Amino acid sequence: MTIGPEGCLDLVGHHVEGWAWLPAKPDRRLRVEILFDDPPIRVEVLADRHRPDLEAAGKGDGRHGFAVPLPASLIGREPVVNVCLPDFPNARLRGTPRRAILALGFVTLRTIRPLGTDLDRLRDFLAGMVRLNGGCADTAVPGMRDLQVWLAGGGDRCWLVAERGSRIVGHCRIGPGWPAQATSRALTLGIELHPDVHGFGLGRQLMLAAHRWASGRCARLELATLPHNARALALYRGLGYVDLGTAALPETGEIHRRMAIGLAAPCGSAWNAKRGITLVG
Structure with missing residues (x-):
């Protein structure tokens, strides 16, 4: 062949x-x-x-x-x-x-709404990211019902999106799941940005918004990333995440770097997850 x-x-x-x-x-x-x-x-x-x-x-x-x-x-x-x-x-x-985006401009961070139009746009973004990386969107993207069930699962989960105009350019999901242990007081964070908006500091702002939401809801956040993803590792370490060693992705056995950050109790009123945050690039 x-x-x-x-x-x-x-x-x-x-x-x-x-x-x-x-x-x-x-x-x-x-x-x-x-x-x-x-x-x-x-x-x-x-x-x-x-x-x-x-x-x-x-x-x-x-x-x-x-x-x-x-x-x-x-x-x-x-x-x-x-x-x-x-x-x-x-x-x-x-x-x-x-x-080719040379100036980021205004970006809004907000929680996803469990509505058809919002979830359709999120699924379109996830499918586009899979295709961009050479994968099959039909098998890699959760269905509408799966998204609705996850969002309705309880107060220990949140799904943030970053919007530039009418376009979703990134997302961050916080909730139970691998690599955090079910018996721990940790939640798992997963983040993904469209490569068009890399290099503007948006990933850091999205993660800080996730930290504010999670403060008071869990003792720490955990995440996993591929060991060769230098950009992601630099971001996580710069935010204070510590290395917990390696962990194998249950579905494939692929080795990831496991990291975690402890969260302090929130100061003053908790971050309002329904409020949009406007950033200037």
Whole structure:
């Protein structure tokens, strides 16, 4: 069986960066075509930049990266960016398509409402994230009924979303479940941001909002992340999370890094989970 090309669109902003390589011919440098907006501005480059992370991951000699600046004519806009491999027209790079966001602007954090329209939008966001990472949304995204049951489960759970205009760009779920032990006074936190809004501090603000909600409801929060997710590890450690060692994801056995933070009792009135929080990027 022939193994096709691999690759990912890693960064979209003032520069567009990613990588592409062909495992069957690890020394080959692939042609990459970047398409900005529709009708597209096309830029073709060779994926031949050296990236130590690719070399460390066993991607040939690591010389499979590419980077191009955002065209000057698109500065001030938020163009959709896609990446194609001209020699492999059926191939798709992970992380595509993306939107080039240079200024975050206003973002509202609020709790999800257990209504059809709210849950439909949340499911659309979750499905989009699965597809962006190359997964199957049909099996990886919970159904409407599952979401409703979880939200109605009690006062020990909360689901926050971050909205930029009419678009959900991130979510944070707090409640019982792995890796927190059922017999402990801990709740589990899970967070996910769309890569379009990485680098603006939104993940930190979303987690701080979760901490405020959880204060007084549990003694600590726990989370699990992949050991190679340097961005997430830096965020969690910067917020005060401590390392509890490794833990295997029950469904797959995949090894994660388990972390936790102790929560102080809330000062003054508890955070009102129904109130929107507006942030300025």
